Amino acid sequence: MRIPLRQMMDLGRYIRRQRKAGNHYFPLVLMLEPLHACNLACVGCGRIVEYKETIRDMMPLEDALYSAEECGAPLVSICGGEPLMYKHIAPLTRRLIEEQKRHVMICTNAILLERFVKQVPPSPYLSFNMHLDGMRETNDRVTDRKGHFDIVIKMIKMLKEKGYRVQTNTTVFRETTESELEEMIKLLTTLGIDGMLLTPGYHYQVLTNDDIYLKKDEMAQKFVKVRRMADDYKIINTPIYLDFLTGERDLSCSPWTTVTRNPQGWKGPCYLITNGHYKTFTELHQATDWEYYRTRQDFRCRDCKLHSGFEGTVALEFGQNLKDSWRMVRHYVS
Numbered sequence: 001m002r003i004p005l006r007q008m009m010d011l012g013r014y015i016r017r018q019r020k021a022g023n024h025y026f027p028l029v030l031m032l033e034p035l036h037a038c039n040l041a042c043v044g045c046g047r048i049v050e051y052k053e054t055i056r057d058m059m060p061l062e063d064a065l066y067s068a069e070e071c072g073a074p075l076v077s078i079c080g081g082e083p084l085m086y087k088h089i090a091p092l093t094r095r096l097i098e099e100q101k102r103h104v105m106i107c108t109n110a111i112l113l114e115r116f117v118k119q120v121p122p123s124p125y126l127s128f129n130m131h132l133d134g135m136r137e138t139n140d141r142v143t144d145r146k147g148h149f150d151i152v153i154k155m156i157k158m159l160k161e162k163g164y165r166v167q168t169n170t171t172v173f174r175e176t177t178e179s180e181l182e183e184m185i186k187l188l189t190t191l192g193i194d195g196m197l198l199t200p201g202y203h204y205q206v207l208t209n210d211d212i213y214l215k216k217d218e219m220a221q222k223f224v225k226v227r228r229m230a231d232d233y234k235i236i237n238t239p240i241y242l243d244f245l246t247g248e249r250d251l252s253c254s255p256w257t258t259v260t261r262n263p264q265g266w267k268g269p270c271y272l273i274t275n276g277h278y279k280t281f282t283e284l285h286q287a288t289d290w291e292y293y294r295t296r297q298d299f300r301c302r303d304c305k306l307h308s309g310f311e312g313t314v315a316l317e318f319g320q321n322l323k324d325s326w327r328m329v330r331h332y333v334s
């Protein structure tokens, strides 16, 4: 299984409950950013630019826990910044799992992992999403930290030995070659990785270094190769989203499926673009015209292929088309 069965069942039950209650715009994933501070300064990171004035801010533990309750999403992705720098990361993780029964994913650059695993044992509700942007040379250039690739590989081995679920998240930039992606996927497979997510580098509204991002043709070429490899390796992008990345089909966006809460409030309308920060989850909904963003009328949506917006659409449309649904089932159980 590329995604834990328990997580898929819980997600399916939650979606059925929301539909039965007549809700259309409900979240599947909470991107919880308790801080924006980081111990790396990666190329292409929008957070450390957008929040540089408030980079030292930290969310109180009770606010972080309450935001998960407030929105009700079954999956909580704790990111940032570097979430392992958050002083309450261990109690936050434990309480989300034990008290709220959320599926928690820690999105980390791995540098502080040894300390964390002493405090939080493996659980079927816990997984790690490790930042790895290619093989040694590319990754260490993107993260601007010599030796970072070796740390990630060492930490994946340690986590697997201790029985944790581990996946990787790789941003594909213009300079990332297809042969390098293949080499990385094969290496991670030998380490027993549970899943690999590969996404195109996306252009935050606050960033200006345009030439690192894939152009349309380059994206198609690289993701045709990724889609071919997804038959044999544990790539967790859905086949429908991969078709979208290769340019063979179009999708509408569902930004309400992945909502972002950070020390400034609920960020809207999506992970990528910011119209404002709202005090409550309800205010975010009242302030956002979801249909406008669903149909990608905004100029900032024009070239966007952001994983969270479009995989949300794929999840919500599961079951509507027999052929697509069968492809998805085959993909996840293989």
Ligand code: SF4
Binding pocket: 253, 254, 255, 269, 270, 271, 272, 273, 293, 294, 296, 298, 300, 301, 302, 304, 305, 306, 308, 309, 310
């Ligand atoms: S298309 Fe992209 S930028 Fe527009 S709402 Fe969706 S995720 Fe945000």
